[in-house]
Amino acid sequence: MMFTLALALSVAQANGADLVPAKVEVEVERTNDRAIVLGRKIRCPVCQGMPISESPSKSAQDMMAVLRRLISENKSDAEIIDYFKARYGEWAILEPSRSGFNLLVWLLPGVALLVGGLIFWMSIRRRPAPVVEQSTSDDDTDDPYLKALRDEVGA
Amino acid sequence: MNWKRAALVVLAVSPLFIILAAGFGTNPHAVPFMLKDQPAPAFELVTLDGETFDSTTLKGKPTVVNFWATWCVPCVQEHGLLQSAARYYGDTVNFVGVVYQDEKSAAQEYLAEYGNNFTQLWDEGSNAAIDFGVAGVPESFIIDANGVVRYKREGVLTRPIIQEQLEPLIRGGG
Numbered sequence: 001m002m003f004t005l006a007l008a009l010s011v012a013q014a015n016g017a018d019l020v021p022a023k024v025e026v027e028v029e030r031t032n033d034r035a036i037v038l039g040r041k042i043r044c045p046v047c048q049g050m051p052i053s054e055s056p057s058k059s060a061q062d063m064m065a066v067l068r069r070l071i072s073e074n075k076s077d078a079e080i081i082d083y084f085k086a087r088y089g090e091w092a093i094l095e096p097s098r099s100g101f102n103l104l105v106w107l108l109p110g111v112a113l114l115v116g117g118l119i120f121w122m123s124i125r126r127r128p129a130p131v132v133e134q135s136t137s138d139d140d141t142d143d144p145y146l147k148a149l150r151d152e153v154g155a
Numbered sequence: 156m157n158w159k160r161a162a163l164v165v166l167a168v169s170p171l172f173i174i175l176a177a178g179f180g181t182n183p184h185a186v187p188f189m190l191k192d193q194p195a196p197a198f199e200l201v202t203l204d205g206e207t208f209d210s211t212t213l214k215g216k217p218t219v220v221n222f223w224a225t226w227c228v229p230c231v232q233e234h235g236l237l238q239s240a241a242r243y244y245g246d247t248v249n250f251v252g253v254v255y256q257d258e259k260s261a262a263q264e265y266l267a268e269y270g271n272n273f274t275q276l277w278d279e280g281s282n283a284a285i286d287f288g289v290a291g292v293p294e295s296f297i298i299d300a301n302g303v304v305r306y307k308r309e310g311v312l313t314r315p316i317i318q319e320q321l322e323p324l325i326r327g328g329g
Contacts, residue, residue, distance in 0.1 A: 045186060045290035045291070046290060046291055058256045059290075062256075062281035062284075062285065063281075065280055066285055087285060087286060087287075088186055088187070088290070089186065089187030089189050089288075090187070091186055091187050104174065108170070112167075115167055119163070
């Protein structure tokens with residue numbers, strides 16, 4: 001985008017500081033960027049979970065054309081998403097809205113992590129401390145290594 | 156057995172099972188029928204003969220809108236049934252075909268060869284298809300005389316479906 005902006009500005013300056021072509025170029029590029037960002041959120045109806053901005057299918061291209069038309073009509077992002085949702089339902093939106101049943105998608109991983117962490121913590125807390133076996137006898141003269149050591153140091 | 160621990164595990168896992176059970180009971184590729192009992196989208200298209208066609212002229216009679224293409228094998232299978240249904244119902248029902256993502260010349264040649272006795276429309280840019288939420292062909296919509304969408308069929312229409320859906324609308328006038 002920066003390259004296009006610079007190119008458009010240089011063309012405009014070369015044409016006697018007439019900035020109109022640059023403005024048009026920048027506006028087209030901005031529309032394209034927004035269309036691609038929005039297109040990534042809308043599911044291509046004839047593909048396997050692919051957004052319309054990335055699908056080469058005619059359906060997706062036609063939907064991208066409609067999306068660009070809505071952008072040119074100054075519709076907000078929410079209005080554009082709602083336009084496709086009204087026709088294809090929540091099914092067409094690749095990023096589910098954070099409301100109703102869809103909230104589960106956003107909340108369940110966190111809840112699962114919390115519950116898992118809690119279970120892990122409880123299992124650690126309840127585990128009995130390892131028992132260290134201690135010799136009940138003071139008689140350690142049976143140990144040949146200890147005996148050899150004592151002999152060597154003269155104890 | 157530690158019943159408390161078992162109950163905790165069941166409690167933690169059961170929501171996942173409920174969600175999976177609900178998910179397995181539905182077709183993830185099925186596009187929801189958003190137009191059910193809603194006013195049909197208005198459209199102004201051009202017929203394959205080049206005449207302007209306004210959807211408001213359809214009001215007053217039940218209408219079958221069929222999206223199709225020559226490259227779609229099930230559409231070819233459906234063609235004969237739709238033509239005979241249009242002949243059978245005559246003036247009591249509107250039949251409208253909308254060519255979906257095809258070459259205009261291919262559709263014209265196809266209809267010239269296999270026959271056609273109802274209006275066939277050219278949907279440049281798929282605007283009408285998008286307004287109807289079409290996700291493939293053949294796809295058909297049955298609209299009542301007041302312009303309300305009553306039924307959607309993804310796939311080939313059959314004689315029983317046509318009869319079952321259209322005849323109450325013809326009898327009821329709505």
